[in-house]
Amino acid sequence: MNPSPKSWNFYSAGILLAGALWIAVSARLPGALAAPTLPAPQAGFLAPEFTLQTPEGETIALADLRGHPVLLNLWASWCGPCRAEMPAMQRVYEDYRDLGLVILAVNATDQDSAAAAVAFANDLGLTFPILLDLDGAVGRQYALRALPSSYFIDANGVIQEVVIGGPMAEALLRTRIENLLGQVP
């Protein structure tokens, strides 16, 4: 089919008009980004809640950290990229903790051991909380497929970005954390 120029202009105008109408109609359909209500390990959703203990026995619940930007990092002592990115996380923590940043380093203890996790943290001089996921429950909640996995969670408890794999560049850490801190009311 090879329409005449007049017909072509008519078809084009019709297509554009139909497109504009569809845009107007679909603005009424559900699905446009709204305040999240479901927990899921994905950007745009509420971060799944958990409560874990540090090796020293201190209990930390994610729900208690509302109001603070949180970097949640799942790791294991045998994981090379985890070891490679931890020093950058420590430097970033030192620079931003006074502004409210919380880093939770959840050790996948079901694939590791508490002793190895403690030795790892001491070796690298980590001062942010190390949490032990003894039975892998948090790993399952966060659909853990690879280590390290990191979740940037805003002060409202919403995941803003997920980074699977590593090591993360220090500049990436800094820019994402500054962005989260900039959103704190």
Place this chain on the structure above:
Amino acid sequence: MLPILNIGPFAIPTAELLLLAGLWFGLTLAEKHAPRHGLNTDTLYNFVFVMLISGLVTGRLGYAARHLDAFLASPASLVSLNRGVLDPVAALGGGLIAGWIFGQRKSLSLLPALDALAPLLGVLLVTSALANLASGDAYGAETTLPWAIPLWGAARHPVQLYEATAAGLILGYLFPHPRMPNRLPGMDFLLLIAWSAGARLFFEAFRGDSLTTLGGLRTAQVAAWLALAAALWGITRLRRAKPEPQKILQ
């Protein structure tokens, strides 16, 4: 959803793997169609790789310029493999400028060069939708339809599959085989843009993560409508500029 492919000790991000496969398959398809547009294989590959490498470099430098303090605190981040420290606008601009300079040096005409790239773009649209399906990104709105997929705690439109299927059909319709008759210069590219923008405009309505703009309109739909309008305008211009039959005879 399969964000990571665990093969032995290796954890390979499926989305990145699909995009790389798309680049390879798209280049292979573009290579087969390139002679129709007067491009040889070497020129096509060099054209694409110059744009890709330039896009990556300018994307990283653009991001670093926007976040200078972060990179001054950690200069090694300039050479990190993280995709998250790329500025997409700078990458696109850098890639296009490098492509334009390459085209000037090789005396490539713009429209045939865009036509030669069109099959590659078409394949990348298919694989990027599949990459989103693998990673669970660009997910659909909740629905009770029987073909809904369970994702992120709800039954959702498999919108990534809608988009991949549409992109595949568009690719097959526009580029059925390498010996197809030639269209007007620029037409392959503009038709791909028009059809793809139309598909995006339609299927965006079923997304569950659309960003919205003024009046609650979905931003991607407005952008797709503008791209569709520009492509239709370009096609109209090409059709008007088509040589008359008697001029061809002369």
